[in-house]
Amino acid sequence: MSGHHHNHDHGHHHAHPNNKKVLLFSFIIITVYMIVEAVGGFITNSLALISDAGHMLSDAVALGIALLAFTFGEKAVNTGKTYGYRRFEILAATLNGVTLIAISLYIFYEAIGRFIHPPEVATVGMLIISIIGLLVNILVAWIMMRGSDTENNLNMRGAYLHVISDMLGSIGAIVAALLMMFFGWGWADPLASVIVAVLVLRSGFFVTKSSLHILMEGTPANVDVNDLVQTIKKVDGVHGVHDVHVWSITSNLNALTAHIVVDGTLSIYEAETLVQKIEHMLEHKDIKHVTLQVESEKHLHDTSVLCTVKGDAPDAHAHHHH
Numbered sequence: 001m002s003g004h005h006h007n008h009d010h011g012h013h014h015a016h017p018n019n020k021k022v023l024l025f026s027f028i029i030i031t032v033y034m035i036v037e038a039v040g041g042f043i044t045n046s047l048a049l050i051s052d053a054g055h056m057l058s059d060a061v062a063l064g065i066a067l068l069a070f071t072f073g074e075k076a077v078n079t080g081k082t083y084g085y086r087r088f089e090i091l092a093a094t095l096n097g098v099t100l101i102a103i104s105l106y107i108f109y110e111a112i113g114r115f116i117h118p119p120e121v122a123t124v125g126m127l128i129i130s131i132i133g134l135l136v137n138i139l140v141a142w143i144m145m146r147g148s149d150t151e152n153n154l155n156m157r158g159a160y161l162h163v164i165s166d167m168l169g170s171i172g173a174i175v176a177a178l179l180m181m182f183f184g185w186g187w188a189d190p191l192a193s194v195i196v197a198v199l200v201l202r203s204g205f206f207v208t209k210s211s212l213h214i215l216m217e218g219t220p221a222n223v224d225v226n227d228l229v230q231t232i233k234k235v236d237g238v239h240g241v242h243d244v245h246v247w248s249i250t251s252n253l254n255a256l257t258a259h260i261v262v263d264g265t266l267s268i269y270e271a272e273t274l275v276q277k278i279e280h281m282l283e284h285k286d287i288k289h290v291t292l293q294v295e296s297e298k299h300l301h302d303t304s305v306l307c308t309v310k311g312d313a314p315d316a317h318a319h320h321h322h
Contacts, residue, residue: 019156020070022147026140026159027063033136034060040129044122047110048176048192049129052169054103055200056133059162061096065089066159069250089250093211100204107197111190118186123177126189130173137167165203169196217247220254222286228256231281237262237274239297244306246287255289256282264296 034056041049069089144160176192179185210221219225225246232241240261248254260278262271271294279290 018147020067022144023063023067023070023156023159026143026163027060027067029136029140030056030063030163031060033133037129037133040125044125044129045119046121046126046173046177046189047107047114048173048189048196049126050110051107051193051196051200052130052133052166052173054100054107055166055169055196057103058096058100058200058203059159059166061092061099062162063159065092065096066156068092087250090211090214093207094215097204097206097208097211100200100207104197104201104204107193107200111194111197114190114193115187118189121177121180121186121189123181127174127177127181130170130177134167134170134174137163137170141167162203165199168199172196214248214250217245219246220248220286223254228282228285228287231285232258232260232278235274235278235281237266237270238278239263242306243293249289253289254287255291256287257291257293259293259295261295261297261299264298 034053037049037056038053041047041053141160141163144156144163172192172195176188179188213221223246225244228246229241229244232238238260241258242261243259244256245258246254246256260275262274266274275292275294278292282290
């Protein structure tokens with residue numbers, strides 16, 4: 001089993017040994033600049049800069065999580081945690097999502113007051129800081145494009161998209177600073193901050209939603225259970241499939257368990273070949289971890305595809321009293 005398991009998997013992971021280095025470098029640059037921008041926002045009194053710093057925080061956290069995911073992914077699986085620390089990434093993502101929602105709500109609240117009474121903003125300082133911010137983002141995006149695998153690796157791709165969307169925040173702050181300098185439009189600053197806050201809220205919402213879905217053992221977004229069931233049923237020798245569970249251990253690592261019904265006269269060797277065939281087919285459908293329970297046609301107690309065993313329902317044990 002483990003023979004063919006690995007050559008499928010690790011094409012993605014080891015194609016780019018630089019992924020981690022690039023992430024670390026990007027993480028440091030963005031974190032340092034985020035602090036500069038937040039402080040600059042308070043000094044120049046610009047909400048647009050503060051919200052852009054908030055947006056950069058979401059990047060920094062996303063990069064940090066991706067880094068941890070790589071680090072923990074390499075950490076050994078042990079008997080206490082049989083999936084290693086893969087789940088940690090999802091917990092961190094949930095926390096990130098909730099933080100982002102909180103930041104965006106704070107910015108909305110703050111912006112309302114500023115629309116009513118636009119305060120004085122040090123526009124020149126704001127312009128300089130936001131231009132540097134844009135350059136920092138362009139630099140990081142360029143490093144990522146050149147140095148790592150933004151095509152296949154979900155973590156790297158997410159981090160890269162974050163950095164791209166972050167450019168919009170810096171551009172918003174630049175435009176707002178120019179409008180205030182040339183036209184004296186005080187509302188440009190809260191407007192730019194609200195636009196960025198919407199982006200932050202959106203990413204916070206999606207991050208929270210998808211990570212909670214994984215924590216609730218939901219079916220992975222890109223997986224169609226019926227399609228998997230049909231695939232298993234098509235295999236020669238499989239008479240039925242029931243008790244199917246599909247879930248994500250972490251992003252990009254999907255697992256499936258199921259009971260398959262086969263002819264009772266099969267030898268263990270034949271059943272094993274059958275199971276391997278199914279595992280191989282499922283691997284091509286992005287299920288990396290497959291556990292199958294083989295049963296004979298005589299064992300047939302409940303043919304529904306999904307698990308129907310209720311907690312303490314008396315019928316849960318009915319099939320023991322044949």
